Amino acid sequence: MNNLILIGFMGCGKTSVGLQLAKQLNFKFCDTDQIIEEKAKDTINHIFESKGEEYFRQLETETIKELKGRLKATVLSVGGGLPIQTGNEKLIRDLGQVIYLKTSKDTILKRLSGDTTRPLLAGDQEKRIETLLSFRAPIYEAAAHLTVTTDGRMFGDIIDEIIKRTGVQHEIISDQRT
Known part of the structure; x- marks a missing residue:
């Protein structure tokens, strides 16, 4: 399977790196998040506000399940909380190579x-980032096939x-020759 799945905390570069990586690979x-917004015809923020985080996490899991077997030559960026849901680690690993974009607090x-715009960072942003990152980082590490540090890098x-x-x-290259 030649899909690349990008995971990591908010602001680690999943979308920015993912778009450029896909372009370079012709993926x-x-x-x-974009898939969920299109399906729900609603924004992530509004889904969080109106239906709560648990409902949103269910949508994420459903979305990953729906993508199984449908992705080919794709870079997939997943929401920062998706890998922390029980069972999602296996689901994303089944989709392709999982890359953790590790970024410091x-x-x-x-x-x-x-x-x-990020509902989970409302209030004391520094404290929220520190708390969430300390909980999520080991989960990201465990879910990933490889870890790439992004701090201070182009x-x-x-x-x-x-x-x-x-x-x-x-x-x-091998796929194109066959």
Whole structure:
């Protein structure tokens, strides 16, 4: 399976890196949050506000289940909380190679400074990031086939490391010759 699944905390670069990685590999790009918003005809924020986090997490799991067997040559960015739900680790690993974009609390704080669009960071943003990250980081590590650190790195360097370590570019060349 030649799909790459990007996981990590909010602001780690899943969408930004994912879009450029997909373009470089000539892959499709999908984002589970975008899929959920299209299906629900609603925003993630409004879903959280009106139906709660538990309902949203169920939508994430349903979305991953629906993608099984349908993705080919795709970079998939998943929501930061998706891997923490029981059973989702196996589901995402079944979709392809899982890459954890590891980012420090300080980098996340800089990237999300002033961002009011993320419901889980309402209130004391620094404290919320610290609490969530300390809980989620070990889960991300366990779910991932490989970890790529993003702190202080350019997208090109991150993408080059992903391609080198996954070997996915070689697979594409082989696929095109058959």
